[in-house]
Structure formats: C-alpha cells, structure tokens
Amino acid sequence: MSDKPRLLVIEDGHEYAEFARLFLGDAYEISAAHSAEGALALLEAHGADVLLVDLRFDRAAPEGLVGDLDETARRLFGGDRARALRHLQDQQGALVLGVLRSKGHTQRAVFVHDFPPRRLENLRKLYGDVDAVASFDAAAIRAALSRAPTTGAKR
Amino acid sequence: MSARDAERAAGLAAALAHDVGKYLARIARNVPPGGDVPPALAAMLLADVFETHAGRPALARFDELAPDLAALTHDARLDEVRALLTTAASHERAARDGDPAALRALASLALAVESTLRALARDLRAGARP
Numbered sequence: 001m002s003d004k005p006r007l008l009v010i011e012d013g014h015e016y017a018e019f020a021r022l023f024l025g026d027a028y029e030i031s032a033a034h035s036a037e038g039a040l041a042l043l044e045a046h047g048a049d050v051l052l053v054d055l056r057f058d059r060a061a062p063e064g065l066v067g068d069l070d071e072t073a074r075r076l077f078g079g080d081r082a083r084a085l086r087h088l089q090d091q092q093g094a095l096v097l098g099v100l101r102s103k104g105h106t107q108r109a110v111f112v113h114d115f116p117p118r119r120l121e122n123l124r125k126l127y128g129d130v131d132a133v134a135s136f137d138a139a140a141i142r143a144a145l146s147r148a149p150t151t152g153a154k155r
Numbered sequence: 156m157s158a159r160d161a162e163r164a165a166g167l168a169a170a171l172a173h174d175v176g177k178y179l180a181r182i183a184r185n186v187p188p189g190g191d192v193p194p195a196l197a198a199m200l201l202a203d204v205f206e207t208h209a210g211r212p213a214l215a216r217f218d219e220l221a222p223d224l225a226a227l228t229h230d231a232r233l234d235e236v237r238a239l240l241t242t243a244a245s246h247e248r249a250a251r252d253g254d255p256a257a258l259r260a261l262a263s264l265a266l267a268v269e270s271t272l273r274a275l276a277r278d279l280r281a282g283a284r285p
Contacts, residue, residue, distance in 0.1 A: 015178060015181060018199070019181055022196075022199070023185060056173055058170075058174070059209065086166075090166075090169075112177070113173075114172065114273055114276070114277070116277075116280065134273065135177060135180060135184050135269060135273075136177065136180065136181040136182075136184050136185070137184050137185070138184075138185045
C-alpha cells in the first residue's frame with residue numbers, strides 16, 4: 001500500500017486517468033471511475049483524498065447517467081429528449097459530484113474545464129471545495145489539487 | 156441572432172473547445188516550450204491529434220461541429236482553426252516516423268488550436284448571456 005495521497009479520476013473515457021498516471025503519478029495513487037456508481041464504490045472501498053473530474057460525459061450511455069432524462073426533458077426542454085440528453089451529458093461531472101457530496105464525500109474536486117467565474121462560484125456554493133483548471137496543464141492541475149480549500153468550501 | 160441561436164452557437168463553440176481543443180492539447184500543453192517532444196510523450200501526442208475524439212482525428216470532429224456553428228455566425232477563427240488542423244494533418248507521416256521537427260510542429264499547432272477555440276467559446280458564451 002502506497003503512502004501517497006489517493007486521487008480518484010472520474011471521466012467517461014480514459015484520457016484523464018492516462019494523463020494523471022503520466023503527470024501526477026509521482027505524487028498520487030491514481031484510480032479511475034466512469035460513473036457515479038463506480039466512483040461511490042471506489043470511495044467506499046478505498047477512499048480518496050482528491051477528485052479529478054471531467055465535466056462532459058458525451059460518450060457515456062444514457063442509462064448510466066445521473067439525472068432523469070424524461071423529467072429533465074419535461075422540466076427544461078419542453079419534452080425534447082435529445083436536448084435533455086445533451087444537457088445531462090454536458091453537466092454530468094457536476095451531477096456525479098452532487099451524488100458524491102450527498103453521500104458525505106467532501107474532498108476537493110478539480111475540473112479541467114474553462115468555467116466562467118460566476119459558474120465556478122455557483123459550483124462552490126452547491127458542492128463546496130471545487131476548483132477548475134482551463135486546460136490539461138499538469139503544473140496548474142497539481143497546484144489546484146493541493147491548494148488550500150476554496151472560499152466557502154464545506155469541509 | 157436570436158437568443159436561441161446564440162445559445163446554440165455558444166453550445167457548439169463549447170463542444171469544439173472541449174472535443175477538439177482541450178484533448179488535442181493534452182500532451183502538447185506539457186511539452187517544454189520550443190523543445191523537442193520527449194519520446195515517452197510522442198505516441199500520446201500523436202493520439203491526441205489523430206485519435207482525438209472517438210478514435211478519429213481532431214480535424215474530423217472539427218468538421219462535424221464547425222459547419223453548424225458557421226451557419227449561425229461567421230467567425231474567421233473557424234477558418235483559421237481548420238487551416239491549423241489541415242497543417243497538422245500534413246505533418247502526420249513525418250511525426251509518426253519520429254521526426255523531431257514534425258513533432259514540435261504538432262505540439263505548437265495543438266496549442267494554437269486550443270487557445271483559438273477557447274477564445275471563440277468564451278466570446279460566444281458572453282454573447283449568449285442574457
């Protein structure tokens with residue numbers, strides 16, 4: 001068992017985990033999940049100190065997504081299921097994080113996404129300790145993962 | 156442009172920035188500026204550029220998304236990015252053969268595409284804001 005802190009990657013593909021193992025593997029023990037269910041299972045089995053989360057899950061099967069497609073279509077898109085599916089896929093990382101937070105997993109979550117400042121503030125209000133880096137910049141991601149908790153973080 | 160079209164344009168630009176720009180530059184962003192691409196990163200850089208989205212090149216994904224965006228708003232940056240991606244494609248054979256100059260060129264082109272698409276996405280997002 002390594003003494004390194006544990007980093008859980010949550011994504012719909014393999015690119016984040018590959019990146020993390022290459023550029024962050026010296027500092028973190030890396031594991032990866034592809035759904036909220038998978039992330040919860042890993043967190044409950046092994047725990048994690050930090051999360052690296054993809055926002056858009058455009059390759060994930062609809063049945064594996066967090067969120068009710070029909071309800072989202074009815075409530076937000078006038079019954080248009082195609083637009084609702086795009087919405088759920090586009091926001092899936094945040095929705096997965098919501099599930100983890102609801103189960104008491106409050107560790108820092110870092111997104112690789114170019115959020116507008118107001119959106120990032122909203123994510124912090126909803127999900128506590130959240131940060132974001134606009135690109136796959138290993139040094140910036142490393143700094144975001146290890147930075148002190150963000151303002152207003154629920155820890 | 157109607158509010159609905161502005162929202163759709165912002166969504167398409169965000170998808171381009173994500174599906175093409177972000178993943179294209181995943182390794183390029185971490186290559187020492189101006190330096191050679193380390194051999195350990197070369198294969199991943201090639202995958203970023205030529206298997207960017209669902210195993211297909213960045214240019215193919217760009218060509219899926221960009222025409223719909225161009226129909227909503229004319230922005231010269233779309234032509235600029237397509238030219239950059241076409242140039243990248245022209246380096247594929249040499250880069251796969253391990254030519255350091257071709258690999259450096261791919262890294263540089265990837266960064267240019269990412270920054271251009273990110274700027275486009277930011278501008279269209281600002282335009283779509285109520």
